[in-house]
Amino acid sequence: MNPLAKLMTGALVFTSTCAFALSVHAAVPESSDPIKIIDNNWSSQKVLARVAQQLLEQVGYETRLVPADSQGQFPAMGLGDLHLQMEIWEGTMAQNFDKEVKAGRMTDMGSHVATTREEWWYPNYVEEICPGLPDWKALNACAEKLAAVETAPNARYLAGPVDWIKHDQERIDALGLNVTVVNAGSAAALFGELKSAAARKEPIILFNWSPNWVGAAFPGKFIEFPEYSPECVTDPSWGINPDKTYDCGNPVGGYLKKGAWSGFEEKWSCGFELIENISFTGPMIDQAAAMVDVDGLSHSDAAAAWIKQHQQEVAEWMPACAS
Template identity: 45%
Template structure:
């Protein structure tokens, strides 16, 4: 047995000590928490799930689409989503909350950035960066056989949203958006390009290990405002919306409105959950860069931070 497995086994034993019995919780029905397709969200959700299990709750993890999950949250078929990013999910979240069937459970403590990003060495080939107006002058730098003569922008999986094709059209950018199939594929391509010092322009987000490990910059688009997304007459292009950068802000927790009535103790723990960008970036690196299993990384974190997570449960 490896040291990591020994530690994980010890953590399971230690975490079980003193945990309330299932009979003490308000309902033994499973709390269904959603899983998405990026490492940080898997870690966040598994941490919360394990904490709830240690408090005696029955938890079920369900794979769900990032935006389509709101249909299940509205009906109560799904119960908790641990990461709704201000940058890409605010519109869907606000619409769901407005129905009264979904509630915002507060910030995770993490602050989201999602934007076009490039390695610093690319500035030698496109010295006008990070100003977005330099992009068309450098389109050939980022062109590939697939997109030439247009530049290539590697976006996140299409389910992430983000309005990148709309931004390209609204700002008149000579680029084609190519969506990565998965989070892992997105950053594998970044690693490969960085090792070869090859030009690349792609979606990078924080909290994540990539902007911590690689020297680079986010493109500076016109500053985001709500009007930019909602009013075509606002901004540089008077005929189209999305002619600005992406919003930045908190990563939220959301839940079916019935969670607080059916599992009030769990609702309080979810509201209390908080973790910062640097901590999450480090945990993601343990999985993506060092090959750790999400479950092992979560167990180690629980072992090392018992005072933190027990405070969520005990109030």
């Protein structure tokens, strides 16, 4: 039975110990100022942000969700205008995040158990069109087969929204790829186009990431570019192109961290301990995203449903200061 169906029919059984986790409240929150939680534009982050929000509110804090783009969020946190981010992806965000942490303006609140990969990806049937995949060199050999009307004779690569800065054009230039980047307007548009292409078995190369629900719904593979090294993005002499950076893929097994404004611990110390304790596994994040993108729940309802389905983990995350 679908986990949501189990939830709706009351099939989940909650122990008294686990139920306690939903009723704890700090007697006097250290500050009545709202904790401003970042709300990005992809489903797993939105659900994890709301899980954190709902748990912080159960402890007794005021919270506010604040939309922010994936790069501008870091200087805003460094200034204290935003306070908490539950999904910091190494492949996309490491440089700006590390800059704020090293400057003492942000706090690294630790990694989730889940590790990440962000990369160009295709559904398995595309190998019938371009048998050389997943080797990146096949992209040029199959460029015309992977083209669209607006990109021909170049292959078409469907990237995420522009603010998900991935340096795709730099990679294309460094590796000499006959590929044209087309940006999707949102994560929903990105995967909507995948669903449409897969239904017709049309070629598609697009940005994907793990953990995510997409790989389970559409079996596929990441394209294998030259192996990532930190020097790839800073030292042109490193790698197969001696004159350009970004002649490599993204990190494999990258981190997924939580980060906060550097003043968070002093101002909301019990909440800081709660967030430090939270750690999502890859399957947990897959489930959180699928509740929205597959089962159709709102982000807030998905967060509430996720909490109800993970009472034991929630109870373990709750700090002693909240009891």
